[in-house]
Amino acid sequence: MQTYEQFLKERAQSDESLIVMTAENRAVIRNLPAELGPRFIDVGICEQTMIGAAAGLALRGRTPVTHALATFITMRAFEFVRTDVGIPGLPVTLVGGVPGFLSEANGPTHQALEDVAIMRGIPGMQVFCPADREELISGMQAVLDSRKPTYVRFAAPEPSVRHRGPFVIGKAETLSEGTDVTILVYGFLLGEAERARVALESRGISVRLVNVRTPKPIDEQAVVDAARETKLVVTLEDHFLTGGLYSIVAEVLLRHRRSARVLPIALDERWFKPALLADVLAYEGFTGAALAERIEKAFRE
Amino acid sequence: MSDAKVYSNDELRALSLAVREHIIRMSTDGGCFIGASLSCADLLVHLYTRVLRVSKETLNDPSRDYLLLSKGHDVPALYGTLAELGFIERSRLGAHLKTHDSVYWHPNRAVPGIEFHSGSLGHLLSVGIGVALDIRLRSGKNRVFVVVGDGECNEGSMWEAMLVANAQALDNLVVVVDRNQFQANIRTEELVPLEPLDQKLAAFGFAVTVIDGHDFDSLNSAFASLPHVRGKPTAIIAETVRGKGLPSIEARADRWFVNFTHSEVESLLAELHGTAKAELTSETLMVR
Numbered sequence: 001m002q003t004y005e006q007f008l009k010e011r012a013q014s015d016e017s018l019i020v021m022t023a024e025n026r027a028v029i030r031n032l033p034a035e036l037g038p039r040f041i042d043v044g045i046c047e048q049t050m051i052g053a054a055a056g057l058a059l060r061g062r063t064p065v066t067h068a069l070a071t072f073i074t075m076r077a078f079e080f081v082r083t084d085v086g087i088p089g090l091p092v093t094l095v096g097g098v099p100g101f102l103s104e105a106n107g108p109t110h111q112a113l114e115d116v117a118i119m120r121g122i123p124g125m126q127v128f129c130p131a132d133r134e135e136l137i138s139g140m141q142a143v144l145d146s147r148k149p150t151y152v153r154f155a156a157p158e159p160s161v162r163h164r165g166p167f168v169i170g171k172a173e174t175l176s177e178g179t180d181v182t183i184l185v186y187g188f189l190l191g192e193a194e195r196a197r198v199a200l201e202s203r204g205i206s207v208r209l210v211n212v213r214t215p216k217p218i219d220e221q222a223v224v225d226a227a228r229e230t231k232l233v234v235t236l237e238d239h240f241l242t243g244g245l246y247s248i249v250a251e252v253l254l255r256h257r258r259s260a261r262v263l264p265i266a267l268d269e270r271w272f273k274p275a276l277l278a279d280v281l282a283y284e285g286f287t288g289a290a291l292a293e294r295i296e297k298a299f300r301e
Numbered sequence: 302m303s304d305a306k307v308y309s310n311d312e313l314r315a316l317s318l319a320v321r322e323h324i325i326r327m328s329t330d331g332g333c334f335i336g337a338s339l340s341c342a343d344l345l346v347h348l349y350t351r352v353l354r355v356s357k358e359t360l361n362d363p364s365r366d367y368l369l370l371s372k373g374h375d376v377p378a379l380y381g382t383l384a385e386l387g388f389i390e391r392s393r394l395g396a397h398l399k400t401h402d403s404v405y406w407h408p409n410r411a412v413p414g415i416e417f418h419s420g421s422l423g424h425l426l427s428v429g430i431g432v433a434l435d436i437r438l439r440s441g442k443n444r445v446f447v448v449v450g451d452g453e454c455n456e457g458s459m460w461e462a463m464l465v466a467n468a469q470a471l472d473n474l475v476v477v478v479d480r481n482q483f484q485a486n487i488r489t490e491e492l493v494p495l496e497p498l499d500q501k502l503a504a505f506g507f508a509v510t511v512i513d514g515h516d517f518d519s520l521n522s523a524f525a526s527l528p529h530v531r532g533k534p535t536a537i538i539a540e541t542v543r544g545k546g547l548p549s550i551e552a553r554a555d556r557w558f559v560n561f562t563h564s565e566v567e568s569l570l571a572e573l574h575g576t577a578k579a580e581l582t583s584e585t586l587m588v589r
Contacts, residue, residue, distance in 0.1 A: 038438055041469075048458045049427040049465045056431020059417065060363070064431075080458075083421050084428055088410065 004028050004156055007137045008065065009035045011144065018144070019057055022067040023047045025097055028154070029067060047077040054092045055084035063091045063144060070096025070112035070153065071103075074119055081149075086122040091147040093140075094119075099153045100187065100238030101272065101280050108271040112153075116186075117243020119151035120216040126150040126169060127216040131190035132159040138167040139213065153187055160191035161211075172219035178208035181299055182226035184245060185236040186212040192281065193236055195288020196295060203292075205299060215248055223252040227260035232299050234263045236291065241266040263298040265291065308350045310517045316385050317346045318573070321546045323381030323394055325569045331398040332560025333406065334374035336550065337450060340481035340514070340541040342378045347520040348446060348477075349382050357388050360413055366443050367416050367432050371425035372450035373407040374558075375479070379415065380404060388414035423456030425449075426476060430466055433474040444527060446475045452484035455493050460505065463534075467506025472528035475535045476507065479514065481543040485557050499538055507536035514539025547572055549579040559583065 002010070009032060012018045020032055021041045033040045043050045047068050054064035066073065073096045074081070085092045096115055103110040120127050126148050130136035133156040143150045146169055161175050172184075176197060185193040190211050197207040208230055210222055226233045235246040246264035253260055265286070273283045281287045285294065308316075320342045327333045348368060349355075355365040370379055377397075384391045389412060396402035403411035407420030419425050429447040436443055453459060466474055480498065482488055489495050503509045508530035513519040523537045542551050547569055550556035561569065561583050568579040 041434065043465045044468060046461045046465050049430065049462045052424055052427025052458075052462065053431035053434060053465070055417075056428040056433070057435050058431070059428070060432055060435035062435055079421060080424065080427070083418075084424055087418060 001134055002137050004133070004136060005031055007140060008032060011141075012036055012039060015063070015144070017061055017063045019062045019064045020067070021050055021054055021064050023050045023072070025068050027097060028156070047072045048080045051077045051080035051092070051094075052084050055080075055088070055090050058085075058090035058092050063093070063147065065093040065095060065144075067095045067097065069103075069110060070099035070115050071110055074112060074115040074151065078118060081119075082122050085149045086125055089124045089149060091149065093143055093150050093152060095152045095154050097154050099155070101277060101284075101286070102155060102188065104277050104280065105274045107274045111271050113238070113240045113267055113271065114243060115151065115153060116215050116237070116239055116245070117247070120248075121243075122149070124149060125216065126214060127153070128169070128214050129153040129186035129212070130155050131161070131187060131211055131213075132157050134159045134163060135167065135213070138163075142167050142169050155188040157188050157191065161194050167213070169214050170217035170219060172213055172222035173211040174222065175209040175211055176207060178206040179230055180206040181232045181234060181295060182208040182210060182230040183234045183236055183295070184210050184212055184223070184226065184249065186215055186245060187238065189236055189238055189286065192286055192288045192291055196291035199289060199292035200296060203296060205296060212245065215245055218248050218252060220252050220256070223249050224256050224258060227253055227258050232261045232263060232295070234265060234295055234298075236265045238272075238286070239266055241268040263295065265294060306350075313343075313346055313350060313517050316350065316382075317343050319385050320346055320378060320381035321573055322570060323384060324377040325547075325566055325573060327377045327380070327394065327397045328559050328569070329561045329563055329566045332558060333377045333397070334557060335377070335559045336483065336543040336553075336557050337372065337375040337479065337481060338377040339545045339547065340543045341375050341448065341479040341539075342381070342545070343515045343517070344448070344477065344479060344520065344539050344541070345378050345382045347517055348524070349386055351521065352524045353446065354443065357413070360388070363439075364441060364443050367429070367445045369417055369419070369425040369429050369432075369445065369447045370408050370415070371419055371447050372422060372453045372479070373419035375450070376406070376408045379408065380412070383412070383414040422450070422453040423458035423462075426459060426462035426466070429474055430462060430469065430471060433471045434469065436473055437471070444473050444475060446477060448477045448479060451478055451480045451482065451489050451495055451498070454478070454495055454498070455484070463502070463505040463507065466534040470532045471534045472530070472532050475527060475537065476502075478536065478538045479541055480538050481541045482552070483543045483554065483557070486554055488554065502536040502538070506533060508533045509536045509538065511538045511540065514541035515545055547579065549581055
């Protein structure tokens with residue numbers, strides 16, 4: 001399986017318009033300067049200038065893929081994203097590193113827990129939340145082919161599920177059919193959700209596991225089907241309760257005049273305890289086992 | 302572009318006068334940011350006639366020069382210039398602020414000749430950096446001119462972008478500061494002093510020249526040969542007067558955004574032509 005860097009390198013070879021940019025965040029693209037030469041642009045710790053310059057490059061026909069930590073690319077540079085990329089709808093990809101729990105022990109300054117909310121608020125902006133490396137690559141292909149402004153909530157762990165079907169923007173992936181509970185999830189938490197599914201199934205609860213992939217555009221049919229065909233809908237995300245998947249599901253159900261029992265699992269008006277990832281998951285109750293308990297309790301209520 | 306035609310100073314003065322008339326006519330029925338528009342009118346006329354390699358026919362030519370109007374609220378001067386030089390129909394200026402067209406208080410790309418929208422300060426220097434980077438990647442000879450306001454230099458993103466322009470050694474990039482001495486409603490030196498602005502820009506790695514932004518010979522001396530220093534971005538500080546051409550409002554803090562009556566517009570036009578002093582009673586709106 002390709003790494004993210006290998007993907008960008010090969011894409012750059014076949015697509016002359018591709019430019020890789022970073023605001024001195026080279027963690028996942030450290031070998032690209034030598035490969036891409038002047039088509040790798042590191043502006044230094046200048047997120048606003050990077051986004052403005054990406055808009056200028058896009059104006060000239062380029063498709064810039066920009067990199068910075070998720071908090072800074074979505075928030076420090078927010079108005080540049082909204083105004084210079086969003087208003088003209090330029091094909092700029094914003095790749096946000098260590099979003100959500102993946103910021104581990106950095107503390108609240110680095111906890112992007114509102115990134116999905118604020119990025120989806122920009123007209124025309126797509127939001128792609130890969131679950132793992134395989135999905136990151138297949139999704140990036142679709143994102144770059146779309147030539148639309150897109151926020152990528154970067155995650156690249158090894159896959160913990162077998163993906164099915166081609167990646168289509170706006171189409172969720174149903175990983176298991178079930179009739180009792182639907183778990184809607186995006187990002188790396190898909191792995192924990194899969195563990196929760198196995199645990200719940202062993203306790204006689206039938207689980208539909210849906211990998212949302214692109215919170216925007218959302219797969220409305222998958223949400224409506226979950227509300228109609230299962231007894232409890234769980235929205236699972238390492239994001240604030242406000243504006244993320246829970247809000248998206250609420251909006252979709254309202255639009256379709258449908259009610260449902262929904263259990264949101266998210267961070268309600270608070271940041272999380274900074275620590276190494278495994279410890280964060282345990283402390284915050286987001287391990288597969290803890291999730292299974294929370295979901296079973298809600299289901300049996 | 303000026304390939305076909307070489308303009309004399311007298312012709313530029315006549316063009317500037319026409320542009321100022323357009324600006325004054327846009328200062329009613331909703332109004333406009335008249336002060337900053339008048340301060341950069343000569344500058345824009347000079348750039349579009351003697352400097353920029355762009356014309357109505359080459360608006361989509363990748364080898365054209367780019368002008369990015371960063372402060373944005375001075376767009377009546379750009380509308381007027383584009384109309385006088387045939388990029389847009391003069392009649393389109395009559396659609397100012399009307400819903401059937403897109404001739405509003407800040408620049409946007411629905412108006413031919415406008416390369417990028419602006420209005421939020423401190424953006425287009427970074428956009429210009431991106432354009433300049435692409436031109437260099439393609440070994441192009443075209444240049445990028447970013448017109449910024451002096452008040453705009455309050456924005457941190459201006460200085461961040463200057464660091465990057467220097468780091469990238471973008472000598473196809475020219476920053477032009479319309480140094481009219483005013484923020485929105487207060488003198489720059491009274492609120493957030495910029496001086497010594499030339500030394501600040503030089504310290505950020507720019508080749509800096511200070512000129513009289515209303516004198517076409519002075520403008521010529523600055524723009525005739527670019528870049529001023531190979532390997533360095535250029536900064537030209539054009540010293541200007543806010544409200545230039547209308548003594549009643551020149552350099553006045555309270556004539557930033559205005560919405561005059563029709564009779565005030567007529568008296569301002571008379572003042573522009575030196576036949577009478579304008580009688581003004583309309584209050585200035587303090588908006589941003």
